[in-house]
Each structure stands twice: as C-alpha cells, then as structure tokens.
Amino acid sequence: MNHAPNTRQRLLHLLSDNAIHSGRELAEALGLSRSAVWKSLQELEKLGLSVHAVRGRGYRMPHPVEMLEPDSLNQHLHPATRERISSLEIHPCLDSTNTYLMQRARNGTGSCGQVCLADSQGSGRGRMGRSWLSPPGANIYLSVLWHFEDHAYLTGLSLAVGVAVARALVASSLTEVNLKWPNDILWQDHKLGGILIEATGTAHGGCQVVIGLGINRYLPPQLAERIDQAWIDLHRIQGRDMPARNVLIARILNEMIPLLVSYPRQGLAAWLDEWKTLHHWKGREVVLLQGERHIRGILQDISDQGLLILRSPDGTLHEYGSGDVRLQRSA
Ligand code: BTN
Numbered sequence: 001m002n003h004a005p006n007t008r009q010r011l012l013h014l015l016s017d018n019a020i021h022s023g024r025e026l027a028e029a030l031g032l033s034r035s036a037v038w039k040s041l042q043e044l045e046k047l048g049l050s051v052h053a054v055r056g057r058g059y060r061m062p063h064p065v066e067m068l069e070p071d072s073l074n075q076h077l078h079p080a081t082r083e084r085i086s087s088l089e090i091h092p093c094l095d096s097t098n099t100y101l102m103q104r105a106r107n108g109t110g111s112c113g114q115v116c117l118a119d120s121q122g123s124g125r126g127r128m129g130r131s132w133l134s135p136p137g138a139n140i141y142l143s144v145l146w147h148f149e150d151h152a153y154l155t156g157l158s159l160a161v162g163v164a165v166a167r168a169l170v171a172s173s174l175t176e177v178n179l180k181w182p183n184d185i186l187w188q189d190h191k192l193g194g195i196l197i198e199a200t201g202t203a204h205g206g207c208q209v210v211i212g213l214g215i216n217r218y219l220p221p222q223l224a225e226r227i228d229q230a231w232i233d234l235h236r237i238q239g240r241d242m243p244a245r246n247v248l249i250a251r252i253l254n255e256m257i258p259l260l261v262s263y264p265r266q267g268l269a270a271w272l273d274e275w276k277t278l279h280h281w282k283g284r285e286v287v288l289l290q291g292e293r294h295i296r297g298i299l300q301d302i303s304d305q306g307l308l309i310l311r312s313p314d315g316t317l318h319e320y321g322s323g324d325v326r327l328q329r330s331a
Contacts, residue, residue: 007032009067009092009119011040012137015051016065022058047120048135048223064218064235065137066245068119076250081257086113093136094118096125097143098196098212105145105200105208112147112208113257117249124214127183127196128324133227138218138235140193140249146260149206151199156268156306158183158197161211163271164255165193166278171251172243174234178280181299181308181325185215186280189327190232192216211260213252217245229326268306276302285328286310288320295320296328 010030027034041051052060068090094100097116104110118141121134134141162179169177178186183195193215199207216233234242281299288295297310307319
C-alpha cells in the first residue's frame with residue numbers, strides 16, 4: 001500500500017473536517033512554514049478545490065472531503081471479496097489508475113485481483129479518447145486488474161459491470177439510477193459515472209483486463225464547467241446523505257469482484273435482464289456517434305451479446321458494437 005502522503009494530501013486531510021484551521025495551526029501540524037502552507041493551499045485551488053479564507057481565523061474547506069482510508073475500506077469488504085483481492089493500493093495521485101494497472105499487466109508485474117485507487121488523477125481517461133476530470137478529495141477513481149483464460153469472456157463485460165455498480169448505488173439509497181449503453185451510469189439523464197475497460201493479450205491466448213470506474217461524488221462547479229455533457233454528482237443528488245466514499249468503494253468491490261469470478265462461467269446472460277430493467281433510453285430517438293459517422297435511429301434493445309440494436313428510419317434493425325449514444329435532441 002502506498003502511504004507516501006505528500007504535503008497536499010496531508011493538508012487536505014487536515015481540512016477534511018470542514019472546520020476552520022488557522023495558518024499557524026496548519027503550519028505546525030505539517031511541520032512547514034506558513035508560506036509553504038499557503039503554497040499548498042494554492043495548489044488545492046489550482047486543482048479546483050476552493051479553500052475559503054475566513055478573515056482573522058484561518059481557512060476552511062466548504063465542500064465534502066473524505067480521504068481514502070484502507071482500514072475503513074477493508075472493514076466494509078465482504079470476506080469473500082477480500083479473499084479475491086490480491087492487493088489493494090491507494091495512491092494520493094496517479095496519472096490514471098487504468099494506465100497504472102495496464103502497465104503492470106504488460107510488464108508482468110500485475111496480478112489478477114489487483115485493485116488500484118487514486119485520490120486524484122493527473123490524466124484520467126474516459127472512453128473514446130476523452131479525459132476524465134479527477135480532482136482530489138471526494139470522487140472514486142478505481143481500477144481492477146483481472147485475468148481471463150479466453151478473450152471471448154470479455155463479451156458484454158462492461159454491461160455486467162454497469163449492473164454491479166448500479167446495485168452498489170441502489171444499496172446506498174440512490175433511486176433512479178440508470179445505465180446507458182455501453183457503460184455510462186446515469187441519474188435522470190445526467191452522467192454520474194463511467195466505465196473504461198481495457199485489455200491486453202497474454203502468450204497463452206488469455207487476456208489481462210483492466211476495469212476502470214469513475215464515480216462523481218463531488219465535482220467543484222468551476223471545474224465541471226469543462227464537461228461537455230449533462231453531468232451530476234452524488235452530493236447534488238443526496239446532499240449530506242450521500243454514501244461515504246470508502247463505504248461506497250467497498251460496496252462496489254463487493255459486487256464487482258464476485259461478478260469477475262463468475263463471469264467466465266455465467267457470461268452476460270446472468271446480467272442481461274437486470275441491465276434491461278435499468279436501460280433508461282429504450283424507445284428513445286438517439287444518434288450513435290462512431291467517429292465521423294452519426295447513425296440515427298430508435299433505441300430498440302440490447303442483443304444477447306450486449307450489442308446495441310437500433311431501428312433505422314427505414315424500419316430495419318441494425319446491431320452495433322461500439323460508439324457513443326446521445327439523445328437526438330442533445331446531439
Ligand atoms: C467514460 O465514461 O468515458 C469512462 C470513464 C472512466 C473513468 C475511470 S476513473 C478510474 C479509471 N482511470 C481512468 O483513467 N479512467 C477510469
């Protein structure tokens with residue numbers, strides 16, 4: 001486990017109680033000069049976290065912050081989940097948890113069941129080459145490395161993972177969770193999270209898969225302005241009742257790890273019906289974006305293999321395996 005807490009993380013930790021802390025108190029706690037503290041506060045501001053200066057009294061963080069705590073996380077993991085996790089790493093900051101585990105998969109230093117969490121990501125990645133906004137303190141940036149004996153087992157995996165994540169959110173009292181093909185987690189048409197699955201082959205024909213998940217718990221408004229689609233975070237939906245970060249991560253792993261264990265045996269079939277009940281956009285007029293190609297149609301269903309079925313304007317049905325679905329009015 002990586003505990004190398006840099007100054008910024010330690011400062012964030014001190015401010016995570018949302019109370020006012022004087023510059024002197026922070027400097028003493030961190031063993032730094034007051035100007036060094038001020039510099040670190042500026043760093044947090046640059047990452048989009050506003051720190052309020054309260055005249056004559058000190059500084060306070062006005063929004064929710066919860067540090068990633070291995071003990072708290074472990075406490076909420078089911079024994080069967082813990083058993084299948086080969087290592088659980090928590091990093092203050094990584095470029096991307098997916099990139100980190102993909103590198104390990106490629107250079108042979110990764111292991112099946114390796115879980116990687118970061119408090120923030122410098123170059124978080126989304127699907128289709130997009131970036132994933134990853135400020136510190138509140139959100140979930142999680143990746144899991146898994147080994148499958150056969151590449152074919154990947155069919156529909158991102159859909160099944162979506163169901164697992166939705167279950168964890170529902171268990172956290174979130175209603176109106178929906179899924180958008182292939183791997184967006186929505187709340188009332190707004191994006192709450194996303195899944196990025198990447199794979200690399202092995203010499204024996206099997207594959208190493210990295211399942212990456214980002215969930216918005218709190219996005220600072222000044223940062224979120226950059227997002228080019230309707231978004232939401234748990235804080236805006238549930239306020240103070242939103243699930244604790246460590247608990248939610250444990251709930252997600254408690255769903256995701258058993259899924260990965262059973263997936264080669266059960267495949268998408270075990271998850272498809274539930275996926276369909278969460279399929280919010282069924283029957284809607286959509287456009288499927290595939291690079292330069294924009295395919296219009298009515299979203300009909302999902303095939304047994306997890307392909308998207310669209311009814312085109314001439315009434316014929318077509319299946320698609322990739323792309324980004326948008327509602328026609330917002331396309
Ligand atoms: C998407 O909806 O486009 C997928 C977003 C996936 C984001 C997560 S955050 C953790 C992991 N690391 C990354 O760089 N990306 C995924």
